Amino acid sequence: MISNQSSTDVRPPSVTIDLASGQGALRNAREAVHSYVDTYHSPDDVGERRTDDYADLMLIVFELVTQAHRSAEGPREMQLTMGGGQLVIEVCDGSWSSPWDARVEERASAGGFGLGTVLSLVGGWSVVCTSWGKRIQVVVPLPC
Numbered sequence: 001m002i003s004n005q006s007s008t009d010v011r012p013p014s015v016t017i018d019l020a021s022g023q024g025a026l027r028n029a030r031e032a033v034h035s036y037v038d039t040y041h042s043p044d045d046v047g048e049r050r051t052d053d054y055a056d057l058m059l060i061v062f063e064l065v066t067q068a069h070r071s072a073e074g075p076r077e078m079q080l081t082m083g084g085g086q087l088v089i090e091v092c093d094g095s096w097s098s099p100w101d102a103r104v105e106e107r108a109s110a111g112g113f114g115l116g117t118v119l120s121l122v123g124g125w126s127v128v129c130t131s132w133g134k135r136i137q138v139v140v141p142l143p144c
Contacts, residue, residue, distance in 0.1 A: 033061050
């Protein structure tokens with residue numbers, strides 16, 4: 001499910017995607033990111049965006065959503081916010097364990113490209129622990 005959180009400034013609205021839907025969560029997350037970027041980010045050059053323009057972005061979404069489902073029980077959601085040519089992706093889950101420790105890296109390398117690859121693709125990242133789990137935030141520069 002996607003819900004818009006409107007704002008009074010000129011930035012695109014934030015979008016929140018419920019990731020608790022099990023098998024369809026990854027598909028829903030990828031479709032939501034693709035749609036959000038298509039709707040609110042226009043490349044400088046005129047023309048249609050190609051599917052491979054989204055390859056790095058889809059890899060980031062795949063790794064963050066997969067990790068949230070592997071490591072946590074409880075609330076899982078993804079929030080998208082755009083501004084200044086950057087997309088901020090926040091993934092929330094119910095675990096307090098850090099995604100950056102070696103044990104997680106070992107599991108990630110067995111099932112995907114790993115968080116190291118994600119970190120090489122983003123412009124910044126953070127992990128915030130909350131009373132209900134954690135929020136992982138990555139800042140992705142968008143191609144112009």
